[in-house]
Amino acid sequence: MDGGMKGKESGGFSRRHFSGPAVLQNLIGVGTLTLLSLWVHRQMTILLVMSLFWLTSPACCADLKEVKAKGVLRHLGIRYANFVTGSGDGLDVEMVRLFAKSLSVRYEFVETTWDDVFSDLSGRKVRPSGHGFEVVGNALIKGDIAASGLTILPWRTKLVNFSTPTLPNQVWLVARADAGLKPIVPSGSVEQDVEAVRSQLRGVRVLGIFDTCLDPRYYTLDRAQADVRKFDGSVNELVPAVIEGRAECALQDVPDALASMDKWPGKIKVIGPVSSMQRMGYAFSRTSPELREAFDKFFEQCKKDGTYIGIVRKYYPAIPKYYPEFFSQE
Template structure:
């Protein structure tokens, strides 16, 4: 009889154990006592060795709400799923929700660009870092950088014109997805890279293509790490913003982070972290770092 009862209890409990966890909000995170940071090692945001701009920022946030910090290593293919509890199919800017999956973290922070399709699935914090997509070539390339015209649209048009007939490395399902910038219309030979974001600049050094697109932070690192080896041809996008992403159910947690970020900007601790990991960024985007309540325009 006891065996039968045990089997019945197990059968009842099994679906609950297998059911995906709902994304946690502020009160649940504080009750749990741990803030789980989903992050892909990328640029100087998440090093994979316990530091980085976003790592320090989220550690500070965890302390501000009185919980322990925990890093959960991720990859680009699964990170949105592991925050929202849903597999997501993206076609251009269209998003389709598929089957449910377990939730593994409370926020995403790894130089995560605020893109239209991501905003349909996630709630973003106020901007944490500025960005832009640049076309980069080897220094010895015969292609010359464009001369700025004073119009970003014209600059983008001139930059894209220089791609015609050239091989260009991109990376799908990231901020470098070629569909986001209509690269197929440029006449370039678009190559969808199979490695990681961090590996695009090294791939260009190996001459796997004639050019690559990089976002601003990664381009800065490439220019500093390999001085004299690369040159920026011009912009491929307007200014973009990076933020911390939360599940749609985590509005209070997002609000608490925004309050923490605002305080950090005002007391100088945010800028101190920025200068530690991206010392030259202030020179490229001074308007972003001047105010304490900047919004992308």
């Protein structure tokens, strides 16, 4: 009988394989360990993915508390005119340095480029497109505040937050002194002045830096039949390129144009505006609202006590004369 039972069991599972207490416990134990192992592996995978996302996303940008905890404020800047001179000073360098001092943290300058400044601040690699942008990837965040004569453009405000406006701005057409273009006579209407400039641009070569406020396409100069050319050098090299004869004219914003007139007297002339009035400001990550609020309070105090106008006059003495209404708000 035993032999018969063994024979039957040898060909397959008997009821004892399913109902025996010891076997059942072993099966449950193995199953539990397997499930537990899978669960742990899954959780570790999730944590790894989240960690990678955290390191490459805007969420890891420092707000006010994190800046104070680290003890350093990282200033993203580009060597540009008298905003960031490259010699350790400049309007924006002095202002951000004072802001860091007001927070009782160390100031640190982080050099960047026009192509990378907003990626370095936001953690997003973007491609500007009209008044918007396309996200093309992630980037490492390298700074807490960007300040380098940044114009507040529509596409930029969708990516980062700007401070209260710090300077008035406008984009001017600057030409070589011997160019056939004639400086306009101001009419009192910005729109009419812009049209007066555009009417002279048929077949004229205009240099600009694409995807910045100095992009001729942004002001549809191609529709005025201008010969729009992309300039691959730095903003500081635009006027020298015009003086050397690489083009009849180039776009410059007001602060830089005024500085250029002083730097190269008699070699260039301002034809007139190609844009309406604009504003400049300091940029912050969208995840740093408290840091931006702290800067706005700091900036208002600097305006009230005369600190700001003093720094502006130091680096751009003509600006308060051109735009007295902006500074009269102080």
